[in-house]
Amino acid sequence: MSLVHDLIARNRSGDPIGLPCFCTANEHVLRAVLAYAAETGFPTVIEATCNQVNQDGGYTGMTPRCFMGWLSGMAKEAGVSMDKLILGGDHLGPNPWKSEPVAQAMEKARELVKLYVEAGFTKIHLDASMACGGEPNPSFGEIAKRAADLCATAEAYAPDPDKLIYIIGTEVPVPGGETEEPETLDVTSVARFHETIQTHRDAWAERGLDAAWQRIVSVVTQPGVDFGHTSVFPFVPDKARPLSEAILLEDGLTYEAHSTDYQSTAALTDLVKNHFFFLKVGPELTFRFREAVWALVSIGEQLGSGKSSRLRNIINDRMNEAPNYWQDYYNGSDEELNVLKIYSYSDRIRYYWADAEVAEALDDLIETLSIKSAPETVVSQSFMGLEFGEMPSSPSELIERHVQRCVDRYFEAAGQNAHP
Template sequence: MSILLDLAAARRSGRRLGIASICSAHPDVIATTLAHGREHGRAVLIEATCNQVNQEGGYTGMTPADFRRFVIEKAESAGFDPAGLVLGGDHLGPNPWRHLEAPEAMAKAEALVAAYAAAGFGKIHLDASMGCKGEPEALDDEVTARRAARLARVADESTRDNGLPPPVYVIGTEVPVPGGAWHALEGLQPTSAAAARQTLATHRTIFRTEGAEAALERVIGLVVQPGVEFGHEEVVVYRPERARDLVGVLDGETSLVFEAHSTDYQPRAMLAQLVADGFAILKVGPGLTFAWREALYGLDLIASELDLAYGERSLAKAMEALMLTEPGHWQRYYQGSAEHRHLLRHYSYSDRIRYYWPNKLARQAVARLSQALVGRTLPATLLHQFMPAAVDHEGPLDMATCLALAIRRVLDDYAAAASPPNTNRASVTKL
């Protein structure tokens, strides 16, 4: 937890310090992240979203307590000291129940934050910005702040009742949709400085009037739009000159940093610039499972060449059949011709295929690929063709190693951006 409390002070002292927020429940992503953290001596922040993990199970089938146990087990297997682990709750609010009227949805949101707090999640992103049944799509600052204060009080009470330290909070009203945009990204604009200041002022006033002063003292971050996003087929890369006025807001704040969502697929240099500018908490999720799937499909092609009995692209074909049989996770998001939707199902940056990997049929297809490769040496020529990033790896290569290497490449970008060897600000901005 200490690293989260150090972020604002580091920026004010001219030292670049950030942390990647790993927003994933994928077992390989979690395990690799924790092993990476142990090897590099870094704290690890892992966050679960309200749709992914909640008191009703979410789409993972896990409650917050279940998710905590799951991550701790992975930490123990990876040899990672749990003292360096921070668990966070992302987009905690009424979002999973927006189809209900506000009173009912907010009651469920209260139960949600209480469950996260009771399970020992130390960082909570309060997101009450989206309207419920009969309300506007996006709510104004005042309504959002009032609901956020209500949720913060519940979370504080839950930790107190369970003998736990209270969480730190992230607030904000310009909150991107979880998992990336699914609309055109033309004209994406950073949050205006005036809007950021207004959000802060409104939350501070309402938290005090609603009896959430104690929680207000533990607000460490504000979610804003720095001008980064990804959609199905495009990535909007950070342009620091467009966010200059927004960044200036932090000059008047002693204990706050910005939290940037949807930083997946940003170049390493721009991740570093985001941290240097004060966007110290960098959310990443689909980018990690995209890299994992990319490596898996490379191995699928290698197996097709090595083992004629395996068949041509057996895994990819199995996943296509599964997604066509159960289209609920992609159908309303992917538009266009049949050919275009086929490409999106497998290769979209939003990576909605990630929802299918826990499915029994998907697990069987992955196991079949593993069996086809077990005991085989992966020829360098095939690696050059289908997995060039693994060619220079020293030591034996098996399926698990190839998948971990893909995830590590993403983690390396975030690690380099978060705290470089030379923390002199003048040199940092040249990365």
């Protein structure tokens, strides 16, 4: 029995244990996650989405093999064996090509899945729920057939199919985040959950994927959690109780919860207790990263470094010059937009950290503060909550420690506490 299967069995038997899934392509954030993995030895899931990493490069410019090589290099530097990491592909399906005719989009989705499994990703979320090429929204049955099609591709091209674990189900916010503020959320009904299971079971049987069906470990459903640009929907266990009880009638399965960012640690713990075994987090990680960068900017300003304000100006200019990552998401006056662009929960600023000009300005700031270290009193003002005598002065370590506030609480909620 694999580690994941063992943990799932414990969760189903009532042990409040789960696995956080860290979904980001931000180098500083990934280094913080890997440093935490090296320190604690906790099993760590790192995921890439279909929009971040694909055969066309995604918005990171990386193919699955490139991403795997990049991550492997960072893991080696952090002292983490790749055997200790679980690499996942999220929303693998036709979403990046949904404007194209369905046959063409699905052909590209097959290539996407092929490249992910060949590169060594083993946790595969199959998501073929989106309408393609202007077609009507596909039925549950059609979604399941397309997912089975993609599963057959994974089985055919994985170096060792027995190492794959599959996630099915699609009742989640769209990849990349909500385009508008959600007003209400409906918890997935037990009937819709059963329909998801039955249609997928039938589709897998039709394709002769009986062995692969045994590798399905989790189903994506909506437990009633999400976040918009300025609001967060907290988890309410009572509303999800029928759903949490229904999973125990399906052998070996748990749920995967998406968009759990910004839930309280208590709410995340309740999700795990209700068999939402996988907790997906992404924007909260880069939100913490942005907080740390802004804190470094403040330190630089206190030390008289002109390069500090330069970073803020450059990222503001780049967001205005290339607004495609936020303009379809945010609405309001100029003052409201200026706040949303930097501080919204949806964290659309995360798409700009890899911009060449922004990355260069950040590197300059980090280098400057590495040479001209700040007094502990100045660091404490910008990074409040750190203990005196234990306060790092390195800007990279300050970023790492701040991002790990998110990492740490997710592991705590998942029953793996680094500070008992």
